Amino acid sequence: MSERILGLDIGISSLGWAVIDYDKNNSLNNKIIKSGVRIFTIAENPKTGESLALPRRNARASRRTIKRKKRRIKGIKNLLVKYLDFSKDEIFSPKNIFNEKKQKDVWQLRDKSLKRELTNKEFARVLMQIAKRRGYKSNRKGEEKENSEGKKVLSSIEKNKKLLNNYLTIGQAIYQTTKETKTRRNKKDDYNHSISRDMLVDEINIIFEKQKEFKNPFVSDNLKQEYLELFLKQRDFASVDKMVGFCTLEGKPNKRAAKASYSAELFVTLTKLINTKIIDSNHKERSLTKEELEKIILLCHQSEQPTYLKIKEIICLDESSHFKNVSFYEIDKKTGEVSKKTTKFISGFKGFHGLRKVVEKTFSKTYWQNIAQDKKLLNDIATIFSHHKSDEKINNELQKLEIKILNEDEKQILIKALIENIHFDKFLNLSIKAIDKLLKYMLLAKRYDEAVELCKYIKDEGTKQKFLRALNKDEQSELTNPVVKRALSQTRKVVNALIRVYGQFDKINIELTREIKKSHSDRKKIEKAQDEYQTLKQGIVKNFIENFEKEPRGNELLKYRLWQEQGERCIYSGKEIDIKRLISEVNYAQIDHILPFSRSLEDGMINKVICLSKENQDKKNRTPYEYFTDEKKDWHWFEEFVKSLKNIKKGKRDRLLKKNFDENSEIAFRDRNVNDTAFMSRFIKDFIENNLELKSKDKQKVFTRSGTLTNMLRHNWGIGNKSRDNHLHHAVDALIVAFSTQSEVQRLSTLSAKIDGFTYEKSEKKAGQLKFVPPLEHFRDEVQKSIDDIFVSFAPRRGVKGAAHKETIYSKKAEKKKGTFEINNGLAENGEVKRVDIFKKDGKYHFIFLYPSDFLKKELPLLTIKGIEIDDSFEFIFSLFKDEYIEIKQKNKEPHYGYLKFVESDGRFNVLPHFQSQLNKKDNRISTGSVEYIKKYQVDVLGNTFEIKREKRVGTKKQR
Structure with missing residues (x-):
């Protein structure tokens, strides 16, 4: 039986969507119904990442x-x-x-x-x-x-x-x-x-x-x-009391806890420790015990960032046991060598140690030891500093506290020292009341979710409705990222529009591009890394051509990169790989997944090495550690050899030297490479699942897919690389996400296991038969047919807010130029054009450019860009805003179709075709001087277009 599935590819300024029918038992019933793209402006300054406000x-x-x-x-x-x-x-x-x-x-x-x-x-x-x-x-x-x-x-x-x-x-x-x-x-x-x-x-x-x-x-x-x-006389800084949200578990009137409060810091530290796993001498995974947690917390009271070696010592962990995914010694990023530093555990006790330093410096360690026993006092101090933003208000509130071990003079000395040295801000989503309830169980080594259940907190899953509702006030405060808020708002519009057309869905698959889950500075780092990678890749391609006198094809470039990265040696034997045979002989050296693909579903560069084919044949479907121990090979030699390779990054080195890859580790890796568990993804997933009616009877109906999975499926299903020259690739991604069902993921894993199991002599013939079968016949052609039918929808920018004029105010003595007006006893230049009003008379079109300052006047101007005064003999046609779709034809030329991006001072329109992603000012500029006709279209969120014949001219608020 077919299920109707919606696939969403959500980005910082784009939304790809796809509606499909999927039958896990019969692929002949699989069908692409419709796909589309919605483009909107990013909710931040693209250069600085600052708020648009x-x-x-x-x-x-x-x-x-x-x-x-x-x-x-x-x-x-x-x-x-x-x-x-x-x-x-x-x-x-x-x-x-x-x-x-x-x-x-x-x-x-x-x-x-x-x-x-x-x-x-x-x-x-x-x-x-x-x-x-x-x-x-x-x-x-x-x-x-x-x-x-x-x-x-x-x-x-x-x-x-x-x-x-x-x-x-x-x-x-x-x-x-x-x-x-x-x-x-x-x-x-x-x-x-x-x-x-x-x-x-x-x-x-x-x-x-x-x-x-x-x-x-x-x-x-x-x-x-x-x-x-x-x-x-000066206005005091306001407190943030009213801006602090309510606890997500206790609700009103319980305010969220200051992040620097002792309860909050203990909660954060315990959460980290409880999620830390130990691999014992038998390679079995376990959690920290209650007694071990107590010892580590006491250690964190003494040092904010104790080393893992110290933690290992204090909990008496034997030599053969270690913390999962933690290297005790830090690795130098440049040389790849073990540095003198040891890896530290970053506890949550930053505020605790900040207070400790002030008290010890002002008085002594003995004073601090006494104050540190009063957890309520520590909570109150952190709350006061987090809520109030002026020294005067902080002082007034601190005066109200009772500090039992201090006399009045000592109290005043401490308050003065705290005000001069302490600065706290930020809050958790939980109140101190809720945290203290949870801590009773977490101190017994219970996970957060177990503690929530034991405290009998009932999660409000919302009221599921046919259409997706907007975020409420509490959700608005919890989701602080404006970029994600706007993306979710646009997602809601698209989802509701699709439900009106195609009815309710059975399931929804979502992918969030990695950019949307990052801060602006992190996205800039990613862009920089991508640019550096492209530069590096170009250099490798150039080097490849010099060596082989041809352009690289297929996986030849990957083989060459891995060969260089590994010092021109086989990763498992250390033998030299002959560059002459590397590319010319297919079965001389092969690419291997360090952690078998079928067990990890990890297909990135970080999980790939090159080795001689005989080594690949012998290793089979095993990790390097399993291979070396099973075959009685020298593991110590392998460890030293891997550590000596300077170009191997830490992530790949950790995979090569990974000893524990049991069933639990496999599940964790596969889940990470299939499902996106980042906070933003979980928030959107939970919001949709808790508030939208879906028809499936399965327990889970909304899935968040990782970019790793969709990228893998893109290639395995024969779609090929993305084309970022247009917006249509967002819909392609959405189609892949829609078809990335649990059944397809299981099929991918099963097929990979079969391929991993073949020895290389036998596999050449069989592997040709074991192809990754796409979810429907002629999948690539069907995808192309679907995106060819897409009309990309842009969210129009009809707002007229913005700077009324440019910042610089010139003297009235300066020459009054076109586009300037008088303000504050000087002259200012207009801001950007916010609206274009179009009139017609005797077959000719006339344009009035409107700036933010025009909407502050009693009446809108009636002077065209050519200086013609508009009167009742002119017919008003319509107004144009940015990102509205138009058709414009000049005399003796073909008509232009596209979205209006901006207007130049000389009267030219810059128009972008709906599918195009980059504006070329030279190619996209259209003169309005000899217009034969101009049409305006409304484009809904799904890309349906409707011509707007006439409009009524909207005036200013004062005019209305």
Whole structure:
């Protein structure tokens, strides 16, 4: 019986989908129903990875800062009128006392204020300058010490404080030390003249005292008091209490635990340790015992990152036992040699040791040993520092804590030390209440899932509905990655649209491209590594051609790469491999899977070596360790030989020297190479499975497939390499993912086992018969037929938000150019075109380009790009936004079809064909000067197109 399966290939800005019918018992019933591609913009700045909202947020913050500064300066000016005998005109008019020419250097006046009486003008200038640049004030001292820029600022402030040993005020010190150069302002990356606000407050007090001594008639206590109030007024940093989500197990009102709290750190450390496995002397796998966990936790209290050798010693692990997938000694990445360093266990006790260092430095180890016993106190301290973002609020909350071993004076000393040195942020998904319940069982060596069950937490699996719902508020806060949020939002739209057309599915197979599971910086590293690999590959190809005088075919290049990597020797015998015979004789040297493919389903370069055919024949379906021990070969020699190969990377070396590959290890490897268990994949899988009705009666209905599996199937099923020149390869991947059912994976494994079992003399003939059979006849042709029928759907960008103008404001004296407008007593250039309004009259088309600033006006402009004023005699046709599909024809030319990507200032459209992935500005530019006709189409999420004949022109919000 056939099942209807949906395959999804989800990327950071793309979604490939495929609907198939699949019958595990009869491949003749297998059928491709439909496939497609949805393209959308990535939810981050492609260059920096920052939020798309960050520029607006920064600009808004700058506007607020400027607004507050103006308000403060206005208040100071009012004080000058009130107390220094000035008229409002003298202070507020454009020709005020501060703009007069040939005045004394105000820095000199700050020096003179300590030596003689100042006039009211001089005093006003001094007070105004100090108020304008009121020095550096840190809301969080501990945070600044972890910030490289903050460290530089604090370092410069400390350096400038030393000047006060020789001078009375910081103003006097700066003037006297810069009289010759007059360089008193910081420049980019130069913090030499940084001063603190406290230093300026001291200067203000001293100036008032000196001027009082000099009988200055304008000095008064009221002026000083009101001036300091305005000078020091600053909005405090808000706490993040309201932004912290609720516990995923306990729910409201239990807030999530601070990551640096003791309970959270113990939970994280135990999770790591419980998932760590030991391979004993009989090559059997076991977990750590309760007693071993206790000893390791005590060790982690003493050292945040103890070595695995130390852990092995403290739990009395015998010499022949080791931790699974852990090398006790680190391997140098460049040389491949064992370094002097030993591998460390990274515990979760970073916050614990941060507090320990502060307490021990402030008091002693004895004090810390007593404080460390109070787990609630440690939790409370971490919570306070994680929730509050200003020293003042942190201090207020710390004052409320009871620290039994300290008297009041000691408590104040400790609070001061903590504020100056501690900075905590980030939260787990669980509350301290839930964590403490789980810890009772995890300390008994129970896994997290077992502890959850023992605590009788019932997982809310949601209410399954016919259509996939949107993320709720809690899920939005749990899923913090905006890139994944947008991808999931687009996935939901596509899935629901497909259900409306094809009905409910039986199962869904999902692949997330590895980019979507990585941070922006990690994706950049991947791109860099890919570029480096391509450069390396080109060099190897060039070298290959020089040696063999021909282009490499099939697996010839792979053989050559492995031959170079292994020092031109057979990996299992160490014998030299003759380069002349390497390529010319098919059965002289062969590629071997280190861990047999049928047992690991790992087909990457990391699991491949080259060896003489006789060695491959003898090794059969075994690991190197099994081969050497079964055949009584010298394993010690092999270990030393592998370690001597400098070009072998750690991952491959670990596979070559792997001793334990029992049934559990096989299952783990195969599961990893078939199913994607990364957090993002599990989140999306669980969300779909818990909220969408699926028809299958099987227990599991949603599967996450790894890129390794789909890439393997792509080649085994004869599809070949991806073509990234267009978007259609996303649909090809989705088709492969859709057909990557459990039955096909089992078939792949079974067939591989048969091939692995043949000796090489016998296998040549049989292997020709044992082909990897695709899931349906003429699979490659059927795939091609399906993607030929695809119309790629782009998500249109109809938003008109964005910078109203470019950042630079020019003087009004500058020449007013096309595309500029007046703002803030200056001229600014327009931002990017957000919308194109198209009118028609007497058979001619007219275009109005609209910028973000236009949508802030009462009415939209009516002037075309050619300067023609639009009136009632013009007919409005429609508006165009980015990524809307159009057909445009110029006179005497063939029509162009494609998505509008952007508009150039000279009026040309840049149009991208629906399947094309890269924009070539020269090939895709279309002039709007001689348009015969232009049509606009709506493209739905599945790629269906509908012509839009007419629209009503939408005005601004003010206009409506």
